[in-house]
Amino acid sequence: MKFVTLVSMIAALGGLLFGFDTAVVSGAIGFMQDRFELNEVQVGWAVSSLIIGCIFGAGFSGVLSDRFGRKKVLIAAAILFIIGSLGSAIPDTFTGYIIARIIGGIGIGITSTLCPLYNAEIAPAKYRGRLVALNQFATVTGIFLVYFINSGIAGWGDDAWDIASAWRWMFGIGVLPGVLFFILLFFVPESPRWLIKQGRSLDALNILLRIHGEEAAKQEVLDIKQSFAQENGSMKQLFSPGLRIALIVGVVLAVLQQVTGINAVMYYAPEIFKTMGAGTNSSLVQTILIGFVNFAFTIVAIWLIDKVGRKALLLIGSSLMTICLAVIGIAFQTGHTTGPLVLVFLLIYVASFAISLGPVVWVIMSEIFPNRIRGKATAIASMALWLADYIVSQSFPPMLASAGPAITFWLFGVMSLITFVFTWRVVPETKGKSLEEIESLWSAK
Structure with missing residues (x-):
């Protein structure tokens, strides 16, 4: 467990980049709006341009990782993130900023897809939930840290300095975690399941021996080989009876994660608090509080996910979200x-x-698809997630201005209710099952 936990933590650093880059704009957007004289649609574009890159990065991540391996593609993603962070900090034009954000977004789209997938492929079934959830923990850690960083940078100078320079520092400091991720990736092994797919069973066995011990490792190699023998690797396989349900579950849950409004809150938290009458400093402090709660309860989720199960947590969370959004809308x-x-x-x-x-x-996205097409199928679900994220983040500012916050939050509440019903009726429990057992579960339907 020491070996696999360390490897999973390094891979999960991709989540830190994910959290940092998606949340950093929340502190910068107000200053950028003044600097570039942005209207409401442009404000949405300043936030959601990253997500355009994420859509493309997620879309190509499966094909690239199936061909070149999870590790090499993640290294390339780290380089793109570094370029995007630097490029976002230095432009004198709004267009230059947008181009840099899209480049960085390609890297984020890749890491958001492959980091949890990599952890799922290397983790023992008993602990897979928490090891994959490390990626989300790293994501919220990045969000939490960036709220402190944004608040601290905003206090370095007066309002004029904030508009001219603060937002540049906010983006530019992202180079540091990008470089750290790039370096550490050279110390992790390749995914054993990808290695077996490439006919490198001995290399895969050497990695699995460090995770399971000799007897279990040899059995897992046999199980993985058997699963590959039962698959043809065609995307048509995803639309066959049984596996079609897996695709529906992955894509629908990915979309619902976004249309329930979380990233609208994360991206625009300071602006939401300003509509409630808070000043700039007060709104940033309240945003930090949101980041802390997100951070703390993700730790709770990591502790519970392999004990309570995936489905139970989804039902509890979506029901509470529905209630909260209804009350916020009424307020x-x-x-x-x-x-x-x-x-x-x-x-x-x-x-x-x-x-x-x-x-x-x-x-769930990282564990429900068959071995041979897991990369491509996870990429489809991840691309759907980022597309939904783009629609929400692009439409939120004009929706807030036209329909008002009450209607906006009620719409998110309806989506949360749909999440509860869909989970209750369609989503299976995958706790404690190996990836090959989950694959057999769909085949039996």
């Missing part, structure tokens, strides 16, 4: 937003997401 509708009510229910909403859709969706 905005009735004008009761100046007290602690909205903040309290926003925190409960974030906590509910952190124990459920946040980590669990990535775990």
Whole structure:
């Protein structure tokens, strides 16, 4: 467990980049809006341009990782992230910023898909949930850290300095975790399942011996080989009876994770608090509180996911999210937003997401598809997730301005209710099953 945990932690650093790059814009966007004189649509584009890159990165990650291996493609993703962070910090034009964010987004799309997939392929079944969820823990750690970083940088100078330079430092400091991830990736092994797919069973066995011990490692090699023998590697296989349900579960859960509104809250938290009457400093402090709750309850999820199970956490979280979003909408509708009510229910909403859709969706996406086409299938689900994220982040500012916060949060609440019903009726429990056992589960349907 020491070996596999260390390897999983290094791979999960991709989640740290994911969290950092998606949340850093929350502190920078207000200053950028003044610097480049952005309208509401441009504000949405400044946030969601990263996600365009993520869609492409996720879409190509499966094909590339199936051909070149998980490790090499993750190294390339780290390089793209570093280029994107530097490029976002130095432009004098809004267009230059957008190009850099898209480049960085390609790297994030790759890591968001392959890091949990890699951890799922290397982890023992008994601990796979928590080891894959390490990626989400790293993501929320990145979000939490960046809120502190943004708040600290914003305090370095006056308002004029913030508009001219603060946002540049916020983006540029992302180079540091990018370089760390790049270096550490050279110390992790390749995925044993990918190695077996390439006919390198002995190399895979040497890795599995360090994870399972001799007898279990040899049995796992045989199980993996047998699963490959039963697959043809064609994408048509995903649309066959049984596996079609796996594709529906992966894609629908990926979309629901985003359309329930979490990234609208994360990206625009300071601006949401400003609509409630908070000043710039106060809104950044409240945003840090959201980051802390997200961080703390993700730790709870890691502790629970292999004990309680994936499905139970999804049901608990989505039901609480539905209630919280309904109350927040009522508060905005009735004008009761100046007290602690909205903040309290926003925190409960974030906590509910952190124990459920946040980590669990990535775990399920990484474990429900067959070995031979796992990379491509996970890429499809991940691409759907990022496409939904783009739609939400691009539409949130104009929706907030036109429909108002009450309607906006109620719409997110309806999506949370749909998540509860879909999970209850369609999503199976995968706790404690090996990847090959999960594959057999779909084949039996």
